[in-house]
Amino acid sequence: MMTDKQDKSLSWQKGKDEELKGQELCQSLVAEGTSTGLDDIEVYYQQLKSLEVVIEKNDLQLPKSDNYQGVGIRVFKNGSMGFASTNDLDQNSLKMLLEQAAVMAENYPPDRNNRLANPEKLERVPDIYDERADNIQLGDLIARARSFMEEIKEDERVTVDTAGFSATIATDAIATSRGIKSQDSQTYFETQAMALAREEDEVSSFDIEYQVSCFFESLDVAESGRSLRDKVVASLGAETVDSFRGEILLTPFSAVMLLVSPLIYAVNSENVQDGISPWKGKKGKQVADKKLTVIDDGTLPGGVGSGKFDREGLPQNRLEVIKDGYLQELMYNTYTAARAGRKSNGRAGGGAQNAPDIAPSNFMIAGGQQTSQELIGEIKRGLVVNRYSGSVDPVSGDFSGVVKGGQLIEQGERVKPVREVMISGNIYQMMQNIAGLSREREDIMNFKLPYILLEDVAITGK
């Protein structure tokens, strides 16, 4: 794989034939497609080698291994575009795939914004490939699962519903008729677990623990087990509360669904162009509280959303999306950039099984000055929202849902766990009045998020 070490090492040349298989496959298909009279062609290759150990009901349930390799082809002819993909990589199937993509294009109404990007200089991002990954065996993951379970079993009231410990080596390659050609590899390791606690007839609500890193040794699974155990036990004995208006402290996990997903929707250039983003026409204007700064950075060393290129082969980069509450930049791919008469900013997302869409890389909300404990200390009457189970309408911003693993806070002190409590409001309005952001941040998938304190939220209890 094209990693730091191999690039610099003497053995790189030796491994090249095998290691650049994806890129070479893409290039040969581009050559073949071009010869059939297409205007343009893009071939994207993806390989995902993964191992996973699944825990269910406090016991090892399933060791799994998967090796996926596939290509997706986009072809362009007279402004029409077609896409087809397959994971059957024999010569005959690939020939049929080219034909299928051409058929899809023939039936596509022409759109002058359908085009490919021109090549730009690509650079590797450091610290996204763990050399150890090639040697990791199922046994290593089984050992992880065991140390996680040892922590869980310290308290017999806790049951792990499911937990997964996975290791993935991902290789992406691309070639286009405009001259883009590259390949990149990344490793990532995830721990995700869902548990509940039972005491006599009482069942706590589910809680979740999640960790991700590009490096195997960076995950602390024992800590993950401890944290999950403590969270579900702390939610035993939960009671409902009377309805009131108050503050809510979103943990990074609950912020993903409640705040980050509408935020990503709102800054997606396609939604803005289609008139279905609440922030259409708001570029350069204030859309949120001055405390809110959002950065999307695909060049972040060690970031699971980092990489050399985006789904269209353009360089990943650092983008200031919101600065001090002002909307600075939307996320564009080549199509929406063409619609807007500008250049893409490298936010084409997706893999080999789909045509490029728009997606963030490492989407980060800047932290504030206080710790999460200090933020709790500022709450007069409100809730800590560990997990949010509900909906958010990204168009209007209206949300309403149940608080899971919630804690009632009064005068800065934890009073009791709560259940059957709902929160509702409008997330875009709330973003305009953020009471505080924590200094510490957590990685959830490709997001890096602080704890976020919001004010004046409708809290509905009994």
Place this chain on the structure above:
Amino acid sequence: MNIAENLKKVRDENQEWLELRYHHRDSLKLQVKNGSLTDSISTTLSGVAVRALVNGSWGFVSTSDLTLEGLRKAADEAIKAAREAGSIKENRIQGLAEIEPVQGRFDLGEEDHNSREEPDLAGKIKLLMEADAEIRKAGEDITASQIAYSEIKDRKIIVTYEGTEVEIIDPKCDIGVVAFGERENQQERAHTSHGVTGSWVKLFAERTLSDLADKAVELVRKRLEADYVSGGQYQVILDPALVGVLAHEAIGHTVEADFVESGSVVQGRIGERVASELVTLVDEGNIADAAGRVIVDDEGVKTSRTTIIEGGVLKNYLHNRESALKFETKPGGNARAFTYRDEPLIRMTNTYILPGESDLDEMIAGIADGFFLKGLAQGGQADSTAEFMFDVLEAYRIEEGKIGKPVKGLTLSGQAFEVLKSVDAVSSDFEFGLGRGYCGKGQAAKVDAGGPYLCCRVMIGGQQ
């Protein structure tokens, strides 16, 4: 040698318990937005899953290498993984419930395979574009439109240690239509959708694309004129779509045997009263045309109708072969895998509440202060405690037995069994209503759910 022969050969070469599943999927996705075709995607995903049961543990390997050598390697790895896991597994698998091996070919879309009316790709795109244009022509208040169509054509061959050898042909397709509206700087969206097992022709047999487009426009306009409400406990009427969501999401998951074993709220409660005696709830795979249709599951078990709740009493959980043996019962064919890269999990198929005898109009007339709730807006979620939260697409105030103004921003929540205990009327209507819904449980599954109209008490979350 063809793939079926290779699967049988690898099975026969090994002494260990093996299940080999070839799964070839051709899918097509089309999406039209505001007059442009924004997605036109053809995908082939093809491979073999090998599951081994050795030493009291499972091992699972998926591969796209379909050569005899590739299959042998996958089988060896699966056996090795199972052996390694089995050496540390605490509760080893004692075995699987016995089944009658199934053989033959099952075509789930047989009824309309001969249809000559199925449009070709160009025809489908044209019809979607026309419906998309129709939405935006509805008026100045309608600002944007979106239509998504997807079809999946599956071919599976399943070969097991016990002698099951089946070929399954399974075509499924669905459609979703979204209308966006704006009035006085306020934006709303509303959707309608439909899904079937079968072809495009089957999909639009009862509701045309134009009907769906009109409905989406009508719904978004209602949302634009609707007011927010304040929350609290209310008497409500749920439509078949919401009854389906309740049956699937809030009740159905809690009776999946794997969740039961993890301590779901119904653990150890077979035979207990868990709902009003008016409620009978079942899961049934083999229903012609239904979006969740399954005839033989991915463990090679023929599906049957499982009665989950009968007259308010909890009767059965949903099983795969492993859990059925533990619970000393028969598997109903609920082990499903979404692609060859997925292992079979306990999943629902078509889950529904049986219709009753009440008249919907009389049910409405009986409510002094409540709501009439229809369809799911964005999504539904529930825990294995049966606590749920669904947001409502279309809602009306009911005052003094009469349907009043549309309202919005509503969610309903509660504990699903408590809600079912509060049921005091079940209408004689019946409909499946999950539309293009997929169920997510680590992997996707095409399911459907529905029922009659129910009158019950729930907690309403509002925003006033």
